[in-house]
Amino acid sequence: MKTLxxxxxxxxxxxxxxxxxxxxxxxxxxxxxxxxxxxxxxMLAGDPCDHFYLIREGKAAVEVxxxxxxxxxxxxxxxxxxxxxxxxxPSVCRYDVRVMDSVSAIDFDARCVLRKCEEDNRFGYHVxxxxxxxxxxxxxxxxxxxxxxxx
Amino acid sequence: xxxxxxxxxxxxxxxxTLPIGLPAMLPTPMRIKRRMRDTPDTFTIVxxxxxxxxxxxxxxxxxxxxFGVGEVPISISGVSKNGGELVHTIRDxxxxxxxxxxxxxxxxVGVRGPYGRGWPLEAARGKDVxxxxxxxxxxxxxxAIRHVLDHREEYGRVVILYGxxxxxxxxYLPEIQKWRGRLDTKMSVTxxxxxxxxxxxxxxxxxxxxxxxxDPDETIAMVCGPEIMMHYMQIHLAKLGLPNDxxxxxxxxxxxxxxxxxGHCQYGGDxxxxxxxxxxxxxxxxxxxxxxx
Ligand SMILES: Cc1cc2nc3c(=O)[nH]c(=O)nc-3n(C[C@H](O)[C@H](O)[C@H](O)COP(=O)(O)OP(=O)(O)OC[C@H]3O[C@@H](n4cnc5c(N)ncnc54)[C@H](O)[C@@H]3O)c2cc1C
Ligand code: FES
Numbered sequence: 001m002k003t004l005x006x007x008x009x010x011x012x013x014x015x016x017x018x019x020x021x022x023x024x025x026x027x028x029x030x031x032x033x034x035x036x037x038x039x040x041x042x043m044l045a046g047d048p049c050d051h052f053y054l055i056r057e058g059k060a061a062v063e064v065x066x067x068x069x070x071x072x073x074x075x076x077x078x079x080x081x082x083x084x085x086x087x088x089x090p091s092v093c094r095y096d097v098r099v100m101d102s103v104s105a106i107d108f109d110a111r112c113v114l115r116k117c118e119e120d121n122r123f124g125y126h127v128x129x130x131x132x133x134x135x136x137x138x139x140x141x142x143x144x145x146x147x148x149x150x151x
Numbered sequence: 152x153x154x155x156x157x158x159x160x161x162x163x164x165x166x167x168t169l170p171i172g173l174p175a176m177l178p179t180p181m182r183i184k185r186r187m188r189d190t191p192d193t194f195t196i197v198x199x200x201x202x203x204x205x206x207x208x209x210x211x212x213x214x215x216x217x218f219g220v221g222e223v224p225i226s227i228s229g230v231s232k233n234g235g236e237l238v239h240t241i242r243d244x245x246x247x248x249x250x251x252x253x254x255x256x257x258x259x260v261g262v263r264g265p266y267g268r269g270w271p272l273e274a275a276r277g278k279d280v281x282x283x284x285x286x287x288x289x290x291x292x293x294x295a296i297r298h299v300l301d302h303r304e305e306y307g308r309v310v311i312l313y314g315x316x317x318x319x320x321x322x323y324l325p326e327i328q329k330w331r332g333r334l335d336t337k338m339s340v341t342x343x344x345x346x347x348x349x350x351x352x353x354x355x356x357x358x359x360x361x362x363x364x365x366d367p368d369e370t371i372a373m374v375c376g377p378e379i380m381m382h383y384m385q386i387h388l389a390k391l392g393l394p395n396d397x398x399x400x401x402x403x404x405x406x407x408x409x410x411x412x413x414g415h416c417q418y419g420g421d422x423x424x425x426x427x428x429x430x431x432x433x434x435x436x437x438x439x440x441x442x443x444x
Contacts, residue, residue: 059350059352061347061353062353063347069346070346070347071344071345071346072344072345072346072347072349072353073344073353074353074354075341075351075352075353075354077352098347100350101350141354141355141357141358144355144357144379144383145343145344145354145355147379148316148343149285149286149376149377149379149380149383150285150286150287150314150315150316150320150343150376150377150380151286151316151377
């Protein structure tokens with residue numbers, strides 16, 4: 001059985017939909033495969049945000065600690081992008097992201113992506129447009145969550 | 152020239168043919184056989200039907216009378232196979248629902264019904280079905296879910312989506328576990344907030360819609376929950392490719408007679424008690440979430 005390359009896998013995701021083959025290849029140059037086991041942290045609040053992930057399998061939990069209570073505010077699952085604080089300085093992670101079900105993901109080196117965005121602004125526009133889509137989607141979902149609509 | 156609203160005419164014609172008289176307004180006393188607490192503010196009562204079977208359409212409601220206090224519309228959330236037990240799940244939000252919450256086993260409730268137009272189970276036969284409930288909206292939708300699962304071979308892909316505020320606010324947990332365990336049905340549950348103990352989805356119910364692998368041309372969606380939730384669900388179902396006449400929602404308004412006579416539940420040209428409570432989104436799109444309606 002042929003194993004798919006990162007470029008092939010990325011090309012099949014919603015995140016890369018509409019990107020040219022060249023851009024996908026360019027982006028793949030900053031990506032590798034990653035695996036996280038249950039209980040591991042993919043990100044820790046306060047750490048430099050120098051990676052972001054596209055989840056392929058499994059589930060994680062975006063957590064906020066307040067007082068001595070930890071609340072899960074979102075549970076990213078396959079197809080979701082985790083981490084976008086790298087897009088703007090100070091590029092610091094805002095939340096803890098803990099693995100609920102073993103996660104396999106495409107791991108992007110954010111510094112490498114940023115460098116390529118600076119070098120090639122057209123490519124950068126396509127990457128930022130997709131990240132903005134993710135941010136808008138999350139913002140809308142958060143607003144609906146805040147409405148407390150089942151009360 | 153005054154414009155004639157066709158749905159108002161439709162409604163008036165239907166009212167004129169409705170049997171009216173004392174029996175329609177007279178509640179039947181029914182004894183509470185069992186009472187369960189579902190969540191901190193929601194409880195379920197199982198009523199003993201004096202002359203079974205109680206025949207109903209999934210999605211219909213009864214008027215429940217707390218004697219000496221008042222009457223409220225409450226959906227029928229279940230009926231036993233022989234029609235001898237009637238199930239209502241009620242959230243304690245005000246005067247009458249609170250009075251009902253104080254009743255215990257052997258307490259008596261006045262019941263009128265069943266009333267209204269239910270879920271389109273016939274129209275959905277042979278098609279893919281999305282059944283989506285938010286909060287206490289699972290109660291009115293449960294008879295439809297049970298019907299579809301009991302007649303599973305008559306439907307295409309079946310997707311059940313349920314959203315609640317927290318894991319503690321979820322209704323019918325043992326039954327949900329059974330639905331989740333079925334290999335012929337996709338059931339997804341999500342909550343708005345959770346502690347670390349919860350291992351399921353956290354996020355809004357609308358985010359579950361995109362993963363429903365259905366054929367949008369051949370799908371019927373039945374959506375039940377607060378209006379704001381149905382509003383966002385319609386947007387996401389439309390993104391999936393479902394036209395408004397394939398999306399059904401259940402509407403709520405204050406009611407008095409429940410038989411299309413008093414006008415309390417008027418919603419544009421329709422009376423929710425008898426033209427609804429289930430409508431296609433297409434039928435109500437012009438007035439859905441219009442303020443003061
Ligand atoms: C067709 C239909 C089916 C229904 N099915 C169910 C059901 O299965 N289970 C159920 O619990 N309820 C159901 N309802 C809603 C139920 O009828 C109302 O909650 C009830 O009429 C409230 O009456 P009350 O005297 O307890 O409250 P009131 O004293 O009239 O109201 C007190 C306060 O509660 C608020 N309130 C009123 N209704 C609601 C509501 N629906 N949700 C939140 N706050 C409210 C009012 O704005 C007010 O602030 C249904 C309504 C309709 C029209
Ligand atoms: S409640 Fe009287 S017309 Fe609907």
